[in-house]
Amino acid sequence: MPDEDYLRLSFAKAREGVSRGQLPFGAAIVKGDEVISVTHNTIYTDGSIISHAETNAIVDACRKLRSLDLSSCTLYATCEPCPMCFGACVLANISRVVFSVRLADGFIPGFNILDITNRELKDLGNAGIEVTGDVLREEGLGLFREWRDHTQGGKANGAEI
Amino acid sequence: MPDEDYLRLSFAKAREGVSRGQLPFGAAIVKGDEVISVTHNTIYTDGSIISHAETNAIVDACRKLRSLDLSSCTLYATCEPCPMCFGACVLANISRVVFSVRLADGFIPGFNILDITNRELKDLGNAGIEVTGDVLREEGLGLFREWRDHTQGGKANGAEI
Numbered sequence: 127m128p129d130e131d132y133l134r135l136s137f138a139k140a141r142e143g144v145s146r147g148q149l150p151f152g153a154a155i156v157k158g159d160e161v162i163s164v165t166h167n168t169i170y171t172d173g174s175i176i177s178h179a180e181t182n183a184i185v186d187a188c189r190k191l192r193s194l195d196l197s198s199c200t201l202y203a204t205c206e207p208c209p210m211c212f213g214a215c216v217l218a219n220i221s222r223v224v225f226s227v228r229l230a231d232g233f234i235p236g237f238n239i240l241d242i243t244n245r246e247l248k249d250l251g252n253a254g255i256e257v258t259g260d261v262l263r264e265e266g267l268g269l270f271r272e273w274r275d276h277t278q279g280g281k282a283n284g285a286e287i
Numbered sequence: 288m289p290d291e292d293y294l295r296l297s298f299a300k301a302r303e304g305v306s307r308g309q310l311p312f313g314a315a316i317v318k319g320d321e322v323i324s325v326t327h328n329t330i331y332t333d334g335s336i337i338s339h340a341e342t343n344a345i346v347d348a349c350r351k352l353r354s355l356d357l358s359s360c361t362l363y364a365t366c367e368p369c370p371m372c373f374g375a376c377v378l379a380n381i382s383r384v385v386f387s388v389r390l391a392d393g394f395i396p397g398f399n400i401l402d403i404t405n406r407e408l409k410d411l412g413n414a415g416i417e418v419t420g421d422v423l424r425e426e427g428l429g430l431f432r433e434w435r436d437h438t439q440g441g442k443a444n445g446a447e448i
Binding site for chain 2: 253
């Protein structure tokens with residue numbers, strides 16, 4: 127399947143998360159033509175600030191593949207992975223990251239995120255991981271608009287969990 | 288207690304991890320004078336590449352404090368947090384990071400880590416978090432020597448889990 131189709135799996139999963147009161151972030155991990163994991167952000171249900179869509183997908187893929195090494199896998203994400211998640215992709219040897227909207231587009235008020243792009247991290251950290259952004263950007267921006275309409279602003283770090 | 292005493296809690300926890308076949312990394316989260324979490328790296332037992340000492344401590348602290356906001360908390364770590372873990376500290380609003388050895392000192396062959404220091408990430412990402420490194424560095428380096436003697440090299444990503 128083309129990148130766009132895999133990316134749409136992460137969009138659909140993000141919408142599923144929103145319908146359950148989560149933030150509008152989804153991710154999918156694909157190896158060859160096999161979809162390994164499709165996850166959404168679960169910080170509120172997990173009560174953990176690190177349960178992002180991407181870290182959830184990496185943990186799930188490690189367990190399904192019974193390996194800490196996700197070489198040859200591509201991670202698709204509705205939004206450019208935050209520096210925590212991009213660092214996790216590098217640790218897991220993910221080969222390629224494909225995202226829709228940029229970090230700045232997906233900013234949720236009330237959250238504190240290191241303001242560094244994946245490309246800056248890759249260049250500064252001498253990482254071999256391939257990064258492709260702005261795929262289906264208009265659809266991705268639409269997902270965030272839907273979420274804002276749905277939540278009228280949403281929750282943030284300070285929310286009770 | 289002074290920083291050195293809290294840092295030694297992370298050293299002791301790292302040694303506990305090593306005795307269970309884990310990597311030599313420990314972390315502690317302290318709020319005021321209350322020790323909230325003391326954890327070690329559990330990537331092999333969890334089968335998850337993201338179960339670092341620091342992420343484990345953050346998840347544990349979020350659950351114990353029933354909050355995604357760890358403002359006013361200090362994270363102590365045997366080794367400078369990797370970029371994934373430093374990104375997690377910023378997401379959690381950790382106020383201060385205190386570490387012993389540097390990322391380069393704690394490098395484990397076979398692992399792929401973005402080669403960017405906490406200070407570079409903080410400066411580039413405009414983060415308010417305070418960073419203090421090289422605390423008890425000789426003791427910290429001793430911990431890594433102990434681990435190397437214990438494991439004669441240890442496991443890495445490729446290890447079966």
